[in-house]
Amino acid sequence: MTSPHRRADAMENRANIIQAARSMLRTAEELKLNAVAKQAGVGQGTLYRHFPSREDLLAEVYRQDVNELVATAPALLAAHEPLTALARWFDQVADYARVKHGVFAAVEAAVWQDLSAHSRGPIGDALTLLLDSGKADGSLRPDVDARDVILLIGYLSRIDAAESDARARHLLTIVLDGLRRRD
Amino acid sequence: MTSPHRRADAMENRANIIQAARSMLRTAEELKLNAVAKQAGVGQGTLYRHFPSREDLLAEVYRQDVNELVATAPALLAAHEPLTALARWFDQVADYARVKHGVFAAVEAAVWQDLSAHSRGPIGDALTLLLDSGKADGSLRPDVDARDVILLIGYLSRIDAAESDARARHLLTIVLDGLRRRD
DNA sequence: ACCTGAACACCGTTCAAGT
DNA sequence: ACCTGAACACCGTTCAAGT
Numbered sequence: 001m002t003s004p005h006r007r008a009d010a011m012e013n014r015a016n017i018i019q020a021a022r023s024m025l026r027t028a029e030e031l032k033l034n035a036v037a038k039q040a041g042v043g044q045g046t047l048y049r050h051f052p053s054r055e056d057l058l059a060e061v062y063r064q065d066v067n068e069l070v071a072t073a074p075a076l077l078a079a080h081e082p083l084t085a086l087a088r089w090f091d092q093v094a095d096y097a098r099v100k101h102g103v104f105a106a107v108e109a110a111v112w113q114d115l116s117a118h119s120r121g122p123i124g125d126a127l128t129l130l131l132d133s134g135k136a137d138g139s140l141r142p143d144v145d146a147r148d149v150i151l152l153i154g155y156l157s158r159i160d161a162a163e164s165d166a167r168a169r170h171l172l173t174i175v176l177d178g179l180r181r182r183d
Numbered sequence: 184m185t186s187p188h189r190r191a192d193a194m195e196n197r198a199n200i201i202q203a204a205r206s207m208l209r210t211a212e213e214l215k216l217n218a219v220a221k222q223a224g225v226g227q228g229t230l231y232r233h234f235p236s237r238e239d240l241l242a243e244v245y246r247q248d249v250n251e252l253v254a255t256a257p258a259l260l261a262a263h264e265p266l267t268a269l270a271r272w273f274d275q276v277a278d279y280a281r282v283k284h285g286v287f288a289a290v291e292a293a294v295w296q297d298l299s300a301h302s303r304g305p306i307g308d309a310l311t312l313l314l315d316s317g318k319a320d321g322s323l324r325p326d327v328d329a330r331d332v333i334l335l336i337g338y339l340s341r342i343d344a345a346e347s348d349a350r351a352r353h354l355l356t357i358v359l360d361g362l363r364r365r366d
Numbered sequence: 367a368c369c370t371g372a373a374c375a376c377c378g379t380t381c382a383a384g385t
Numbered sequence: 386a387c388c389t390g391a392a393c394a395c396c397g398t399t400c401a402a403g404t
Contacts, residue, residue, distance in 0.1 A: 006367090006368095007367065007368065009368075009369080010367080010368060010369090013368090013369080032395090032396065032397090033396080033397065033398090034395095034396065034397075034398095035396095037371095042369075042370080043369060043370035043371055044370085044371070044397085044398075044399090045368095045369070045370065045371075045398090045399075045400075046368080046369055046370075048397095048398070048399080049368075049369080054397090141357075143353070144357065147350070148350060148353070148354055148357070151338035151341070151342065151350065151354060152335065152338060152354060152357065152358070154337065154338050154341060155334035155335060155337050155338075158334070158337060159334065167330070167331060167334065170326070170331070171331055171334060171335060174324075174327065174331070174335065174358075174361035174362060175335070175357075175358075175361055176361070177360065177361040177363075177365060178357035178358055178359070178360040178361030178362075179357060179361075180360075182360060189386090189387095190386065190387065192387075192388080193386080193387060193388090196387090196388080215376090215377065215378090216377080216378065216379090217376095217377065217378075217379095218377095220390095225388075225389080226388060226389035226390055227378085227379075227380090227389085227390070228379090228380075228381075228387095228388070228389065228390075229387080229388055229389075231378095231379070231380080232387075232388080237378090367404100368403105368404085369402105369403080369404075370400105370401105370402085370403075370404100371400100371401105371402100372399105372400095372401095372402105373398100373399085373400090373401100374397105374398085374399075374400100375396100375397085375398080375399095376395100376396090376397085376398105377394100377395085377396095377397105378393105378394085378395085378396105379392100379393085379394080379395105380391105380392085380393075380394095381389105381390100381391095381392090381393100382389105382390105382391095382392100383388105383389085383390100383391105384387105384388080384389075385386100385387085385388075385389095
């Protein structure tokens, strides 16, 4: 990812851009690319050289967060029944969505949606792992895949903090019930 | 809604703007306001006079469609068990979302989301009617409201035609299972 | 090989002038 | 009372010139 065959200044610029974008997303929901370049201390062209599309930039900004989310899935499976593991993972995602609300709004059409639109990506893999375990032990219905679940929990990206408190976990329960194998 | 105390030219302009917006949304997903004004044969200022915000315009364009959707709820309840009525209504919404895909994308933050963000609006009312019936006869869990369901089926606005064919109804089944009363 | 930033394009929004 | 459209503001994107 951080290809080692770059000039030192290019690598630093790249890091500065990511850092600037990250800090700006903490305060504001929207991300103006020219403003990112300015705060990073680089020309606009440099930003485009490193990140041809806005999505590329956002994806990089959140790669670490996504990685954590992804790493949780096998850990949860090791410690819990599949259905419980899935429930906990949902909680984790809800927390993430809550903290990164601005993120999700900005990234929606990009990373989040995109990762699974290609029906691949790390989040999809993590979910598939959880789902397969649940199918194997009979607690989950067999006719669901990662993309289904991504779509169902996508509402997390469209609610604010207050509504998240009021509804996020409750709704995850409903989704989970829907995913259960019916007798 | 169509306030009768306007000058004739104003009313005609208004109608032309709506008509132009409607026809443009049929072909393209995005809606450029200046382009709407041009195709409607009015100045940009006229568009803003009639519709101060983009949402106002979109809401008006889809008011009729929304009305149809809303009118279906009591009709379905008259003819079916509550759970079946809700299932049929979901189908109806899915059809609508499918046809109006561009719409939903454009309207998402506006009408669709907004109608229920204020926890009111016709769609919310229609849903509440369906949910109350289901709770009354014990087929639905008591701890859900219209906003919950709006959030859960919001994925309909984020999938294209192909994916709608593949997943929309299947996912509605899962949501419906989640809404069922658990024993 | 990479960077800068002026410049262009595009689109939303306003407002002075008109009828 | 309502309309027009030039003009402004804003932001994404490119590219000629530089190191």
